[in-house]
Amino acid sequence: MIQGGSRLRNLLQSLRPASFPSKLANYRGYTAPPASSLQLATQPSAYSDDKYADVDWDKLGFGLTPTDYMYVMRCSKDEDFKEGRLNRYANLEISPSAGVLNYGQGIYEGTKANRAEDGRILLFRPEQNATRMKRGAERMLMPSPSIQQFVDAVKETVYANKRWIPPPGKGSLYVRPLLLGTGPILGLAPSPEYTFIVYASPVRNYFKEGTAPLNLYIDEEFVRASPGGAGGVKTITNYAPVLQAIARAKERGFSDVLYLDAVNRKYLEEVSSCNIFIVKGNHISTPAASGTILEGVTRRSILEIARDHGYQVEERAIPVDDLVGADEVFCTGTAVGVAPVGSITHQNRRIEFKTEGSLVCKELYSTLVGLQTGRVEDKKGWTVVIH
Numbered sequence: 238m239i240q241g242g243s244r245l246r247n248l249l250q251s252l253r254p255a256s257f258p259s260k261l262a263n264y265r266g267y268t269a270p271p272a273s274s275l276q277l278a279t280q281p282s283a284y285s286d287d288k289y290a291d292v293d294w295d296k297l298g299f300g301l302t303p304t305d306y307m308y309v310m311r312c313s314k315d316e317d318f319k320e321g322r323l324n325r326y327a328n329l330e331i332s333p334s335a336g337v338l339n340y341g342q343g344i345y346e347g348t349k350a351n352r353a354e355d356g357r358i359l360l361f362r363p364e365q366n367a368t369r370m371k372r373g374a375e376r377m378l379m380p381s382p383s384i385q386q387f388v389d390a391v392k393e394t395v396y397a398n399k400r401w402i403p404p405p406g407k408g409s410l411y412v413r414p415l416l417l418g419t420g421p422i423l424g425l426a427p428s429p430e431y432t433f434i435v436y437a438s439p440v441r442n443y444f445k446e447g448t449a450p451l452n453l454y455i456d457e458e459f460v461r462a463s464p465g466g467a468g469g470v471k472t473i474t475n476y477a478p479v480l481q482a483i484a485r486a487k488e489r490g491f492s493d494v495l496y497l498d499a500v501n502r503k504y505l506e507e508v509s510s511c512n513i514f515i516v517k518g519n520h521i522s523t524p525a526a527s528g529t530i531l532e533g534v535t536r537r538s539i540l541e542i543a544r545d546h547g548y549q550v551e552e553r554a555i556p557v558d559d560l561v562g563a564d565e566v567f568c569t570g571t572a573v574g575v576a577p578v579g580s581i582t583h584q585n586r587r588i589e590f591k592t593e594g595s596l597v598c599k600e601l602y603s604t605l606v607g608l609q610t611g612r613v614e615d616k617k618g619w620t621v622v623i624h
């Protein structure tokens with residue numbers, strides 16, 4: 238846990254305008270930012286002691302709602318990250334020759350904070366995101382925050398933006414850690430400086446379908462990742478190339494694209510921002526992670542929950558033909574949750590799956606959401622409570 242309670246309290250007592258959040262000052266796990274980073278002159282009207290921000294929670298989708306604070310930590314190429322701080326949420330000033338702008342040296346993460354019925358604020362397995370960012374940073378030749386630094390930064394960001402966490406049942410605070418090569422570089426080489434940022438936005442359903450079943454499209458032209466590439470890490474460079482495939486699928490009335498492997502064009506990989514599972518009887522399968530798909534935190538959690546529920550669980554190469562005869566198909570991800578798939582269209586053939594009645598995916602999701610929102614007792618140590 239981070240220290241600094243009394244230091245922070247003293248600092249805030251001396252600097253605090255009437256409406257500065259007194260609860261922030263009581264947060265034990267909070268490191269005092271220097272006065273300059275708080276930019277107090279500009280913030281009183283934006284911040285209040287109210288429990289909730291002024292948001293129409295029933296209209297929340299997956300758009301950006303800027304919140305009050307973001308966490309920022311910097312280091313140079315040959316150093317480790319040392320100390321970060323909360324700043325007001327604001328634009329970044331960045332060199333036009335920054336490594337991230339010119340060569341895409343950047344990684345992102347996504348995790349959520351939920352408000353439990355009893356008022357607790359819960360994070361879900363943030364150390365898994367921290368570990369994945371570390372792995373990705375190694376692949377992209379970047380320094381990365383330690384697991385502890387990452388988790389502490391997420392906690393601080395969530396606590397400082399507490400009033401933006403939706404009421405129970407109305408959504409989550411989506412937390413977006415970013416690691417960027419922000420130093421100037423002209424020739425193709427690692428950036429000389431790096432910035433780690435965490436910002437947050439309240440969100441609800443990712444897909445416009447809401448909780449209705451998704452209709453996926455297998456695009457034969459585009460692949461998402463190939464062996465030896467960086468498909469297994471969450472580099473920002475994996476995402477712009479799928480925009481065209483998604484746009485084309487949406488124009489045709491589909492929800493998203495299901496990608497096949499780049500070598501055989503035969504095995505299922507994943508959807509643009511989520512993993513895929515198929516259910517047949519008591520068997521649940523998902524494509525094995527062999528470097529071309531992102532190993533989702535939700536995927537890993539659902540695999541474990543499914544085993545706990547008595548299903549036969551398999552990570553394997555899944556030929557597209559296995560979709561025929563599958564009972565259910567569903568997608569998993571932090572943003573999407575567990576989303577049932579109603580149909581997958583491949584080579585002008587529409588394959589349909591069960592979406593009504595008692596569904597395996599609903600059963601598993603109910604346990605997952607129960608853990609994430611504190612309704613199900615966490616015997617796995619997956620949730621982190623922010624005090």
Ligand SMILES: Cc1ncc(COP(=O)(O)O)c(C=O)c1O
Nearest residue numbers: 510511512531533534535570571
């Ligand atoms: C390509 C891709 N696959 C899968 C996932 C799901 O991962 P997670 O469950 O960790 O959110 C994501 C989202 O982060 C993603 O971008």
